[in-house]
Amino acid sequence: MPSTAPTEPSTGPSTGSPTEPSTERWDVHSLPRAGGKTFLVTGGNAGIGYFVAEQLAGTGATVVLGSRDPGRADAAVASIRSRVPDARVRHIRLDLADLPSLEASAEALGLDRLDAVVHNAGVKFDQPPRRETGDGHEAMFGINHLGHFALTHWLAPLLAAAPEGRVITTGSFAAMSERLDLDDLESTRDYEPERTYGRSKLAQMLFGFELDRRLRAVGSTVRSVVTHPGGALDSLTPSRPPLHVRTPAERLRGLPAGILVQGKDAAAWPAVRAVLDPSITGGELWTPRHFALRGTPRRRPVRGHLADADVAARLWSASRDLTGLEPRFGPGPRSQARVPPSTRRTTPVT
Numbered sequence: 001m002p003s004t005a006p007t008e009p010s011t012g013p014s015t016g017s018p019t020e021p022s023t024e025r026w027d028v029h030s031l032p033r034a035g036g037k038t039f040l041v042t043g044g045n046a047g048i049g050y051f052v053a054e055q056l057a058g059t060g061a062t063v064v065l066g067s068r069d070p071g072r073a074d075a076a077v078a079s080i081r082s083r084v085p086d087a088r089v090r091h092i093r094l095d096l097a098d099l100p101s102l103e104a105s106a107e108a109l110g111l112d113r114l115d116a117v118v119h120n121a122g123v124k125f126d127q128p129p130r131r132e133t134g135d136g137h138e139a140m141f142g143i144n145h146l147g148h149f150a151l152t153h154w155l156a157p158l159l160a161a162a163p164e165g166r167v168i169t170t171g172s173f174a175a176m177s178e179r180l181d182l183d184d185l186e187s188t189r190d191y192e193p194e195r196t197y198g199r200s201k202l203a204q205m206l207f208g209f210e211l212d213r214r215l216r217a218v219g220s221t222v223r224s225v226v227t228h229p230g231g232a233l234d235s236l237t238p239s240r241p242p243l244h245v246r247t248p249a250e251r252l253r254g255l256p257a258g259i260l261v262q263g264k265d266a267a268a269w270p271a272v273r274a275v276l277d278p279s280i281t282g283g284e285l286w287t288p289r290h291f292a293l294r295g296t297p298r299r300r301p302v303r304g305h306l307a308d309a310d311v312a313a314r315l316w317s318a319s320r321d322l323t324g325l326e327p328r329f330g331p332g333p334r335s336q337a338r339v340p341p342s343t344r345r346t347t348p349v350t
Contacts, residue, residue, distance in 0.1 A: 028269050028296055032276055035060035037162075038114055039275060040155070042066040042094060042148065043121025045076040046243060048170075048229050051268035052118055054080050054240075056275060057087040064109060066094030066121065072243070079240050096121055096147025097133040099323055106154035114158035116166040116275045119148040119204065130191040137322065138186035140196050145203040146323055152211070153325040159222050160329050168274045169208035171228040171285075172201035173292065179305060180206070182314055185322075202305075203315055205285075209302065210312035211327065212283035218330035223282035226302075227270035230288035230295075231261030238265055262294040273297040 039056050043049040044065030057063045057080050067073035073091035081087045092108045095101055122144040125131060131139040137146055152167060159165030178198035181187075185203070187196045208226035215222050235250045236258055270286040274297075280286075285302050289295035305311070320326040 026273060026277060026297065028266075028272075031055065031059050031272065033060050034115075034276060037116075038062040038064065038111060040064045040066055040109065040114060040117045042096065042117070042119055042151070044118075045069065045073045045091070048232060048264045048267045048271075049118070049120040050076055050079075050240065050243060051265045052120060052271045053089065054083065055265075055268055055272045057084045057089050059276065060088070061115075062088040062090075065089065065091035066105065067091055068093060068095040068097075075242055079243055094121070094151075096143045096151065097135070097139065099133075099135050099147065099150050099325075102147070102151050103154050106151070106158070109158070111158055113161035114155060114165065115162045116168060117152070117155055117159065118168045118170070118271050118275065119151075119208075120170045120271065121147075122170070122201075124197045125193050127193060128191065130187065130196075138188070138191075138196065140193075140200040141186050141203065144197075144200040145207060146319060148204065149207055149319045149327065150323045150325045152327040153323075156327050156329050160220065163221065165222040166275060167208070167211060167222065167224045168271050169204050169211075169224070169226050170271060171205035171208070171226050172198070173228060173230070174198035175202035175205055175228075175306075178202050180311060180315060182311065182318065185315070185318055203319075205306055206308075206312040206315050207319070209283060209306065210309070210316050213309065213312075214316075214327075215282060215329055220329040222329050223280070225274040225280055225282065225284050225286065227274050227286045227297075228292070229264075229267035229270060230293040232264045232267035233257055233261055234264070236261065236263035238263060258294075260291070260293055262288070266294065270297040 039061055041049050041053045041063065044053040045067040053063050053065055065073050065076055070093065077089050077091055080089050092105055094105045123140055125140065133139055133142040135142065175198055178195060180199055180202060205226050208224050212224040215224055234244065235246065235253055237244060237246060239246045274280055274286050285300045286297050287300050289298040
């Protein structure tokens with residue numbers, strides 16, 4: 001696998017016109033320095049999010065892991081520090097299933113500015129029954145999409161205070177074959193775990209592109225970029241004990257799959273590039289190079305239902321109504337964006 005890759009032409013969701021390819025080459029193994037910057041990675045204590053955090057820590061930036069499990073977050077911080085000399089890494093409590101707690105999580109950052117947030121955390125359930133958050137939202141839609149939508153609201157002042165803040169939203173290949181049911185966003189009528197997960201990831205991606213359109217409309221310097229990590233297997237992922245231990249037998253079993261997919265360390269590359277590459281502009285989609293499943297990061301055209309601005313705008317309005325919040329980056333206090341949330345019944349996640 002080559003260690004560098006040129007960027008390629010793309011179609012942006014806001015304009016629909018091709019952009020010029022960059023002549024610069026990007027080396028995933030020699031990242032630019034980012035000392036003095038601070039990045040937040042949601043779900044940075046495990047999986048792909050952990051490797052996003054580890055790689056960003058190697059640039060000299062301060063990296064904050066957002067996690068609802070302090071024990072696992074401590075283990076992730078210790079792992080990063082054992083591999084990155086003088087790593088500046090810490091964690092805050094972040095529970096995307098608990099929308100009222102997110103204001104305190106943003107305040108716990110203790111920052112005057114935030115250079116980027118990587119919306120990486122998420123859940124996937126493979127079997128029924130349908131689960132709900134404590135706020136009464138279907139769990140996958142509530143955590144994967146609504147939680148990040150609400151968090152962006154609280155982070156907006158910090159991102160706007162950075163010279164060029166970035167919101168990186170993690171999508172999924174699962175979203176490509178799904179369509180949103182705008183009359184049943186939370187799958188109350190036709191809950192099927194795989195479909196509901198794909199729709200929650202599609203909602204995240206549409207949010208990222210709609211956020212870009214709104215940022216451009218107010219002339220904000222903040223950029224919104226969407227990524228997806230491709231195919232990632234534990235058997236192809238290097239060990240990071242005690243977070244993840246890959247046995248020799250697992251490694252051997254995973255080798256054939258390496259033709260098509262990759263480990264979670266490589267799956268982190270699109271998000272890392274989206275955070276660091278100064279040539280990236282808002283509204284772009286970055287994926288692995290080969291079939292969008294493996295390889296170095298590549299810019300992809302944004303087409304079809306991903307570029308549907310009408311659906312994205314209607315999703316935005318529904319998300320605002322469901323959370324009582326609205327990410328805004330224009331002038332004025334953030335409190336102006338608070339709206340009465342829809343009445344929800346409260347059912348804990350099971």
